[in-house]
Amino acid sequence: MSLVGTVKSETTKQFSTSTWWILAIVLVVYVASTAAALGFFFAASSTGALPGDAPQLPGDTLPPLLYSLATAMGYVFPLLIGTLMVTTEIRHQTLTPTFLATPQRSRVLGAKLIVGAGLGVLYGIVGIASSVGPSAAMLALQGVETQLGDTDTWAMLGRMIVAFVLWVFIGIAVGALVRNQIVAVVGVLVFTQFIEPIARTLVTFIEGAADVVRFLPGAASDALVGASLFNAEALTGGGGGNPLEWWAGGLVLLAVAAVLLVLAYLFSWRRDVA
Amino acid sequence: MPDGQTLEFSGLTKRFGPLTAVDRFTARVEPGLVTGFLGPNGAGKTTTMRMLLGLVRATDGSATVGGTPYAQLRHPLQSVGAALEASSFHPGRSAAAHLTALAQASDVPIRRVDETLALVGLSDAAGRKVGGYSLGMRQRLGLAAALLGDPGVLVLDEPTNGLDPEGIRWMRDLLRALAREGRTVFVSSHLLSEVQQTVDSLLVIARGRLVFQGTIDELVDPTEYATVVDAPDRAGLTAALTAAGVSAEVLRAGLRVDAADPADIGRIAASAGIALSLLQRQGPSLEQVFLQLADGTRVHASAFGGESAAGAESAPPVEPTQEGDAR
Numbered sequence: 013m014s015l016v017g018t019v020k021s022e023t024t025k026q027f028s029t030s031t032w033w034i035l036a037i038v039l040v041v042y043v044a045s046t047a048a049a050l051g052f053f054f055a056a057s058s059t060g061a062l063p064g065d066a067p068q069l070p071g072d073t074l075p076p077l078l079y080s081l082a083t084a085m086g087y088v089f090p091l092l093i094g095t096l097m098v099t100t101e102i103r104h105q106t107l108t109p110t111f112l113a114t115p116q117r118s119r120v121l122g123a124k125l126i127v128g129a130g131l132g133v134l135y136g137i138v139g140i141a142s143s144v145g146p147s148a149a150m151l152a153l154q155g156v157e158t159q160l161g162d163t164d165t166w167a168m169l170g171r172m173i174v175a176f177v178l179w180v181f182i183g184i185a186v187g188a189l190v191r192n193q194i195v196a197v198v199g200v201l202v203f204t205q206f207i208e209p210i211a212r213t214l215v216t217f218i219e220g221a222a223d224v225v226r227f228l229p230g231a232a233s234d235a236l237v238g239a240s241l242f243n244a245e246a247l248t249g250g251g252g253g254n255p256l257e258w259w260a261g262g263l264v265l266l267a268v269a270a271v272l273l274v275l276a277y278l279f280s281w282r283r284d285v286a
Numbered sequence: 287m288p289d290g291q292t293l294e295f296s297g298l299t300k301r302f303g304p305l306t307a308v309d310r311f312t313a314r315v316e317p318g319l320v321t322g323f324l325g326p327n328g329a330g331k332t333t334t335m336r337m338l339l340g341l342v343r344a345t346d347g348s349a350t351v352g353g354t355p356y357a358q359l360r361h362p363l364q365s366v367g368a369a370l371e372a373s374s375f376h377p378g379r380s381a382a383a384h385l386t387a388l389a390q391a392s393d394v395p396i397r398r399v400d401e402t403l404a405l406v407g408l409s410d411a412a413g414r415k416v417g418g419y420s421l422g423m424r425q426r427l428g429l430a431a432a433l434l435g436d437p438g439v440l441v442l443d444e445p446t447n448g449l450d451p452e453g454i455r456w457m458r459d460l461l462r463a464l465a466r467e468g469r470t471v472f473v474s475s476h477l478l479s480e481v482q483q484t485v486d487s488l489l490v491i492a493r494g495r496l497v498f499q500g501t502i503d504e505l506v507d508p509t510e511y512a513t514v515v516d517a518p519d520r521a522g523l524t525a526a527l528t529a530a531g532v533s534a535e536v537l538r539a540g541l542r543v544d545a546a547d548p549a550d551i552g553r554i555a556a557s558a559g560i561a562l563s564l565l566q567r568q569g570p571s572l573e574q575v576f577l578q579l580a581d582g583t584r585v586h587a588s589a590f591g592g593e594s595a596a597g598a599e600s601a602p603p604v605e606p607t608q609e610g611d612a613r
């Protein structure tokens with residue numbers, strides 16, 4: 013009986029169903045196609061190749077914008093991975109054998125966080141490859157500097173991995189709190205794909221709302237990464253407000269994860285398994 | 287193999303809001319025996335088992351394995367193997383992967399995965415997704431999970447559900463063999479007939495309370511049995527019985543002697559030289575006794591719930607039925 017064994021067990025569970033590779037494929041297709049399309053148009057725009065009076069984007073802002081698509085758009089994937097780590101166990105009643113083998117429930121949750129961190133790194137690398145690969149190719153093809161030699165770029169990619177890990181943690185907490193798999197998945201999709209993007213867009217028109225909205229997890233995540241389509245002043249005319257410092261964004265995301273995890277442990281994880 | 291441990295329930299109580307699912311349940315389950323845990327659906331069997339296994343938190347009282355609460359066992363799967371319901375599997379995961387994850391979590395050697403799958407006859411299906419399994423196969427997989435750590439205690443909730451007759455016989459033989467090895471085997475059912483031939487000892491629970499604890503033989507009080515006897519020479523038989531000091535009640539089909547052993551009555555008749563046309567033991571069927579225990583019309587002294595045994599004094603209305611064959 014040890015944490016090592018519980019971590020091994022959680023890893024086996026994670027990779028013995030098809031969820032992990034299906035989500036990875038969807039992540040790659042979603043992020044890579046968007047990165048390729050946006051990469052093509054942004055690069056064309058910055059070189060003035062687009063017909064008509066299309067605004068000319070400054071080429072040096074493009075690589076961070078495109079590369080950060082993996083988090084700006086793709087953060088729903090680590091969030092879903094984390095959520096499913098818990099809700100599938102509840103849905104298929106496998107919490108019973110899990111807790112029979114490891115009655116120390118905090119250890120099971122700890123093992124899920126450790127495995128979740130590994131998954132965050134894994135999906136982070138997959139997501140970054142999907143955003144950087146196609147968009148850098150598009151930039152390079154049209155002669156725009158890819159900035160792949162800059163340490164700033166690589167530091168940003170590193171922060172994206174951190175964001176992925178934190179999103180898995182938030183997902184685990186959300187899964188444990190919501191419990192019902194369908195409600196949790198739909199809730200995650202609605203929040204990440206509609207509510208927060210709309211809130212962050214509308215904020216442009218409301219005085220002072222930016223100070224609140226920048227603490228939303230998606231905005232904090234973008235702040236941690238340091239670049240995002242949503243914060244791009246070139247595109248929205250300064251719409252995203254002024255984001256938090258990257259470290260402050262990271263701390264906000266970490267705090268969200270920590271608070272949700274504590275609530276999940278107290279009010280859900282210790283409940284009767286019937 | 288770890289030794290069988292005694293399971294001890296002491297004042298175990300579970301309330302869900304206003305509903306008391308398990309009410310001051312106190313009992314012991316001994317090693318080396320198959321102990322049946324019987325009760326109608328909704329009587330509290332599953333909740334009791336889940337409290338024993340630390341899955342459901344008791345409102346009051348305790349349940350221990352060899353004196354230790356389940357959650358504090360050093361090696362839970364090596365001490366207690368449990369199969370609770372046949373649905374605790376991810377349908378998209380193979381049986382082998384399911385057991386591997388359990389083995390890793392509890393430091394059970396991985397080779398046990400193949401061993402237990404072979405033991406329950408699932409070797410050929412080990413790599414298939416559980417979603418394609420029949421109910422009987424899931425029961426077997428549940429049993430494999432229970433046996434994974436080679437535990438001294440087995441806790442099985444309705445393990446024969448969904449098994450075909452051959453599977454039921456296989457399960458019975460296995461449970462008996464496990465108990466013979468000295469393990470504690472605690473198995474629930476809502477059908478007496480299902481466990482009747484398997485169990486050495488019986489706990490009956492109804493409406494959350496223990497209503498009987500003992501062996502099957504103790505289920506029916508010997509005084510509840512009667513002997514029905516008849517002879518072509520009924521007058522001679524009556525005289526012989528009266529001479530032997532046995533009082534008989536005249537029925538349409540013979541004479542009914544309360545609380546008598548058919549062998550005694552036969553001996554009385556034989557020594558009087560009377561040929562019998564009927565000699566039969568009558569008593570309540572076990573199933574009837576079980577149903578009466580379950581609905582509260584019968585109260586057994588073994589369930590020492592004296593403080594709350596309402597209506598315990600009223601004699602149970604026992605309808606005689608044929609039990610056993612004519613001797």
